[in-house]
Amino acid sequence: MVDLRELIQKVLQAKNKLELQNLKTQFLGKNSQINQEFKKLGSLAEDERKTRAASLNNEKQKITEAINSRFKELEKSEINQKLQKDKVDVTLPARERPNGKIHPVSQVIDEISSIFSEIGFSVAEGPDVETEYNNFTALNTPEDHPARDMHDTFYLDGNKKILLRTHTSPVQIRAMLSGKPPFKIIVPGRTYRCDSDQTHAPMFHQLEGLHIDKDITMGHLKGCLDYFVKEFFEVKKLQMRFRPSHFPFTEPSAEVDIGYRLENGRIIVGEGDKWLEILGCGMVHPNVLKNAKVDPKKFQGFAFGMGIDRLAMLKYGINDLRSFFEADYRWLNYFGFDPLDVPTNYRGLSR
């Protein structure tokens, strides 16, 4: 016989949900005593079977009720304990405002992304460690091409197949191979060349642009860069000139200069009698499109690449590139930006 009172006693004393679960299996499960009793019903005479079944069901129900009510109790005390533990002391003083600053290079990347997103460009990225193929060959720069020597490449293996990307241009290839035209992207990122002095660092930042569609022309390139440069330097008037140049991955190719003047040794961008080179650009070479599985008979477009650090130096009057990478907190405190002041075209880029 099942000692109902004893069972219920045990249930009501269960200390936690796990213990209760174990008791449930023990008292009501397949191998429980009550289940054995149920199995015996078949061998009883009909009258006796009815009364016995009714009393067994009654017992079963009582046990179930006890389990459910203990479960609710345990649940309640668990919640109470949690509330007690997670109590927030609203009388504590507010946390001090963090005094970290946004690095000018990050600020400039955010500014440039905001400017280009206004005219429909989205941001793409690629890895710093690249294949020689994406960095050079696919960009129409075969092995013996002199342009390769100018890049002072850091190779990562003896066969010169893996390298630290020397420019952000390989992301053009990656982006085109992983999607279908049209493409309208900018690519900010780190780039590397074995070079170091006041105006060169072994790691620096570039921004690539790529716009491929059915009827994109050099006129679009010019309009796009004119818009960008004025927005970036936050001036209404700005002289800009395209100088014919050569890049293996564009045809025709150009370098873009902006006008400036010197005032008390400071560069004032906009107008003046001096020119400063800020980027390279051109119409994407048909071979590059072919290598990226885009049909050059149907699609064409422009690309450009610029040095982000250089633009940051120009805009914010920083005259030594190396200071960007020295991690000097005093410098960052002076040249850095408020983390909560995210640049947008509407609210002003840099204020």
Ligand code: DAH
């Ligand atoms: N990748 C070139 C460099 O690092 C810059 C460049 C020039 C990028 C022309 C372009 C381009 O996309 O069209 O010197």
